[in-house]
Amino acid sequence: MNDTVLEMNGISKRFGGVAALSDVSIDLREGEILAIVGENGAGKSTLMKVLSGSYPAGSYTGTIRIDGAEQRFASPADSEKAGIAMIYQEISMHLDASIAENIFLGNLPNASGVINWKTVYEKARQYTDMVGLNVPVRQTLRKLSASQQQLVAIARALSRNPRFLVLDEPTSTLTESEADVLFNILFRLKERGISSIYISHKLKEVLYLADRITILRDGRKISTRQIAETSIDLTVEEMVNRKIDEMYPKRAVPIGEEVFRVENLEVVHPLTNSKLIVDGVGFSVRSGEILGLVGLVGSGRSETVNAIFGAIRRKSGELFLDGRPVRIRNPRDAIRSGLALLTEDRKKDGFVAAFNVTLNATLARFRQLARHSVIDRRREESAASEYVDKINIKLRDLRDNILQLSGGNQQKVVLSKWLMTRPRVLFLDEPTRGIDVGAKAQIYELICDLAQEGIAVVMISSELPELVGMCDRFVVLSEGKVAAERQRGEADEEALLRLATLGMG
Amino acid sequence: MKRVGKAIVDVVLGVREMGVLIPLAIAMVIFSSNPIFMSRDNIINILRNTSFVFITAIGMTYMIVSGAFDLSVGAVYAFAGVMCGKLMMEAGFPVWLAILAATALTGLAFGGVNGFFVHKVGLPPMLATLATMNIARGIVTGIQQGNPVYPLPEGFAAIGQGSLFKGSSFELPFVVLIAVSLGVLSAWALKKTVYGRAICAIGGNIETARLAGISTKSISISVFILVSALASFSGILISSRLGSAQPNVGVGYEMQTIAAVVIGGTSLQGGRGTIIGTALGALFMTTVANGMTLIRISPFWQQLVLGVVLLAACSMDYVRNQFRK
Ligand SMILES: Nc1ncnc2c1ncn2[C@@H]1O[C@H](COP(=O)(O)OP(=O)(O)OP(=O)(O)O)[C@@H](O)[C@H]1O
Numbered sequence: 135m136n137d138t139v140l141e142m143n144g145i146s147k148r149f150g151g152v153a154a155l156s157d158v159s160i161d162l163r164e165g166e167i168l169a170i171v172g173e174n175g176a177g178k179s180t181l182m183k184v185l186s187g188s189y190p191a192g193s194y195t196g197t198i199r200i201d202g203a204e205q206r207f208a209s210p211a212d213s214e215k216a217g218i219a220m221i222y223q224e225i226s227m228h229l230d231a232s233i234a235e236n237i238f239l240g241n242l243p244n245a246s247g248v249i250n251w252k253t254v255y256e257k258a259r260q261y262t263d264m265v266g267l268n269v270p271v272r273q274t275l276r277k278l279s280a281s282q283q284q285l286v287a288i289a290r291a292l293s294r295n296p297r298f299l300v301l302d303e304p305t306s307t308l309t310e311s312e313a314d315v316l317f318n319i320l321f322r323l324k325e326r327g328i329s330s331i332y333i334s335h336k337l338k339e340v341l342y343l344a345d346r347i348t349i350l351r352d353g354r355k356i357s358t359r360q361i362a363e364t365s366i367d368l369t370v371e372e373m374v375n376r377k378i379d380e381m382y383p384k385r386a387v388p389i390g391e392e393v394f395r396v397e398n399l400e401v402v403h404p405l406t407n408s409k410l411i412v413d414g415v416g417f418s419v420r421s422g423e424i425l426g427l428v429g430l431v432g433s434g435r436s437e438t439v440n441a442i443f444g445a446i447r448r449k450s451g452e453l454f455l456d457g458r459p460v461r462i463r464n465p466r467d468a469i470r471s472g473l474a475l476l477t478e479d480r481k482k483d484g485f486v487a488a489f490n491v492t493l494n495a496t497l498a499r500f501r502q503l504a505r506h507s508v509i510d511r512r513r514e515e516s517a518a519s520e521y522v523d524k525i526n527i528k529l530r531d532l533r534d535n536i537l538q539l540s541g542g543n544q545q546k547v548v549l550s551k552w553l554m555t556r557p558r559v560l561f562l563d564e565p566t567r568g569i570d571v572g573a574k575a576q577i578y579e580l581i582c583d584l585a586q587e588g589i590a591v592v593m594i595s596s597e598l599p600e601l602v603g604m605c606d607r608f609v610v611l612s613e614g615k616v617a618a619e620r621q622r623g624e625a626d627e628e629a630l631l632r633l634a635t636l637g638m639g
Numbered sequence: 640m641k642r643v644g645k646a647i648v649d650v651v652l653g654v655r656e657m658g659v660l661i662p663l664a665i666a667m668v669i670f671s672s673n674p675i676f677m678s679r680d681n682i683i684n685i686l687r688n689t690s691f692v693f694i695t696a697i698g699m700t701y702m703i704v705s706g707a708f709d710l711s712v713g714a715v716y717a718f719a720g721v722m723c724g725k726l727m728m729e730a731g732f733p734v735w736l737a738i739l740a741a742t743a744l745t746g747l748a749f750g751g752v753n754g755f756f757v758h759k760v761g762l763p764p765m766l767a768t769l770a771t772m773n774i775a776r777g778i779v780t781g782i783q784q785g786n787p788v789y790p791l792p793e794g795f796a797a798i799g800q801g802s803l804f805k806g807s808s809f810e811l812p813f814v815v816l817i818a819v820s821l822g823v824l825s826a827w828a829l830k831k832t833v834y835g836r837a838i839c840a841i842g843g844n845i846e847t848a849r850l851a852g853i854s855t856k857s858i859s860i861s862v863f864i865l866v867s868a869l870a871s872f873s874g875i876l877i878s879s880r881l882g883s884a885q886p887n888v889g890v891g892y893e894m895q896t897i898a899a900v901v902i903g904g905t906s907l908q909g910g911r912g913t914i915i916g917t918a919l920g921a922l923f924m925t926t927v928a929n930g931m932t933l934i935r936i937s938p939f940w941q942q943l944v945l946g947v948v949l950l951a952a953c954s955m956d957y958v959r960n961q962f963r964k
């Protein structure tokens with residue numbers, strides 16, 4: 135067995151009166167991948183922020199040791215010096231700086247203070263190549279998709295030549311092929327004796343990657359097991375402390391009339407004006423139906439739903455509600471017409487960081503909850519608490535700032551914002567991103583309930599099992615065009631992936 | 640003992656708008672070395688002068704909460720005073736109509752132009768309002784060639800100079816009454832109306848706000864109009880107070896109002912802020928200016944103090960934002 139190189143012992147951390155971590159100990163061996171799993175709010179990210187010095191020594195109790203020597207990190211810069219590189223769950227990078235600048239942020243290669251940009255760009259290229267990102271390194275981050283930004287964050291961590299790599303849900307925004315590249319990198323690092331801590335809600339990849347799994351629940355360590363001695367079922371059971379019978383509670387719901395249809399939708403490519411990213415897409419969805427939009431990143435699936443919602447500009451396209459044409463020029467029109475869109479990047483455009491839970495949950499509905507334009511706080515709070523109960527959001531107080539919630543619970547707040555508008559057509563772009571298994575099952579249940587109430591649901595997900603498990607019908611997009619359409623039962627994961635990749639049946 | 644210390648820290652860092660009370664208290668102790676400072680007349684004077692800053696700072700609070708700011712308020716303040724004076728003296732408007740017309744027209748014109756260039760053309764607020772600041776000041780000094788509009792009608796001067804219960808110990812200048820009413824109304828509107836909520840959402844995350852169906856552009860433009868209208872109204876009041884409409888009044892006024900807002904605890908990052916904080920901030924700014932004159936600090940040095948205060952307030956805001964994380 136390899137030597138233990140990093141230990142966290144008896145870590146406890148409180149926020150105000152609430153314990154986020156109670157007496158948690160983990161150890162990491164040389165050249166090992168240790169997975170940490172647990173429900174939303176279990177304390178995974180908090181534990182890693184303790185390790186990285188984001189929560190400085192003194193703000194928690196317990197000790198951190200590297201090679202047996204105690205470490206007291208006052209800031210992330212300290213932990214970086216000790217060889218720890220961290221990829222945070224909430225990407226925090228400079229959107230207006232270039233990829234290269236972000237990779238070397240605070241660490242620009244220079245000769246006595248003068249930055250040699252040519253070297254910077256060349257080196258940055260090495261790292262973007264390594265993670266499989268094919269975008270010029272001078273591009274600003276703002277123009278990149280969420281998955282590309284995540285790849286930059288990974289490149290940045292690698293550029294520090296770490297001894298310990300910490301990855302907090304790195305694949306929640308990645309596609310399968312991007313994730314595969316990352317896994318190969320981790321395996322290679324492992325051979326060189328570099329250890330990783332890997333946090334994810336995707337248990338399949340955890341079992342594939344990790345040597346050992348540590349499970350946290352409610353801020354406590356439940357177990358640490360060798361991969362060979364555990365299974366997905368056992369892990370889930372320990373995580374949620376109960377059995378989950380059925381992941382996809384798909385019910386046969388009578389499918390009604392067509393509610394919404396789009397025809398000939400065209401959207402100009404954001405980077406090259408001469409190209410279309412959505413090129414003549416059309417589909418319809420009926421009441422009670424769950425429609426899956428399948429496609430790889432770049433296939434135009436997110437752009438399709440954003441353009442329908444009026445969030446981005448359409449070049450052309452006709453929309454129909456109940457068979458009659460509707461005019462949707464902006465999100466306001468869309469909401470009025472009974473559309474709702476859960477966007478894929480909650481931090482960018484899902485919530486308002488300065489707002490508390492209630493204000494975020496009611497953001498698309500506060501005008502209706504008000505009386506004669508005057509806010510009725512009680513009514514808002516009772517509306518918010520209804521959804522907190524319904525989809526089981528873990529929080530202390532409705533007036534807590536949304537940033538105090540764990541990532542998965544933030545996502546649920548954003549989802550309740552849209553459910554509160556009582557939409558007729560609900561577009562869900564990656565609805566379960568960063569959500570734990572137990573909560574996922576609840577959200578699927580909820581989507582099924584909505585379908586049963588007669589809502590038409592259009593769902594995008596990079597997790598094919600989720601689509602296959604939930605949808606009645608699939609529209610496969612490839613390079614901005616509809617490549618195929620399949621009914622439930624006509625296509626499995628592999629077939630859909632093949633259609634999406636090859637763009638033909 | 641430790642608990643008390645922590646409680647104080649919590650008040651200063653936590654309840655943002657209360658942070659200004661401590662420097663305000665310190666300033667008052669220092670200035671009390673001159674007995675005139677605490678006299679009834681001087682206190683009334685401070686309150687009156689606070690009102691001129693506060694009325695515009697109300698609009699500036701909305702502005703900063705919505706994530707933008709406006710440098711043109713000082714020039715607009717002078718412009719509206721002169722316009723109102725000219726409407727009364729040259730166009731023969733009755734006093735109330737002149738005030739109404741000058742407030743509305745100046746507010747709409749400059750606020751509209753600022754809003755148009757920021758939200759339709761896409762200029763940064765700093766540049767657009769710097770330009771209108773020069774345009775407004777240019778027009779008003781150009782037309783007047785530096786001369787004030789003087790004299791002004793008698794009834795007009797009473798608004799800025801008069802008081803309720805004059806001479807009694809409850810003397811309350813009309814402008815203070817007006818400022819307090821506007822303050823209460825706007826604090827309520829910011830916290831309790833859909834309009835206020837929309838402004839906070841826009842300043843907090845404009846993209847999230849737009850996707851939630853808030854008309855971000857028209858609301859942001861309306862805030863520009865609101866701040867210009869309030870600056871106009873305040874400029875009219877100051878000309879009434881001075882008894883003449885001066886084209887050079889309000890130089891540096893934009894910094895005073897922005898400082899009042901920031902000292903009052905409104906976050907420069909947008910999304911949150913309070914009117915009560917701004918009122919205290921305006922009181923602080925005015926008290927410092929008044930006190931410095933009383934303890935005979937030359938007006939030439941006062942600008943330095945203003946700059947330092949602004950820097951300190953902005954740094955406080957920054958530290959607080961780090962602290963929250
Ligand atoms: N800054 C904070 N202030 C107050 N409470 C916090 C703060 N950060 C986290 N918490 C609380 O600590 C607990 C653990 O949160 P943490 O983010 O570590 O969960 P997590 O396991 O990473 O969850 P997820 O899978 O959703 O990312 C949660 O209950 C959360 O609400």
Ligand SMILES: [Mg+2]
Nearest residue numbers: 178179223541
């Ligand atoms: Mg987390």
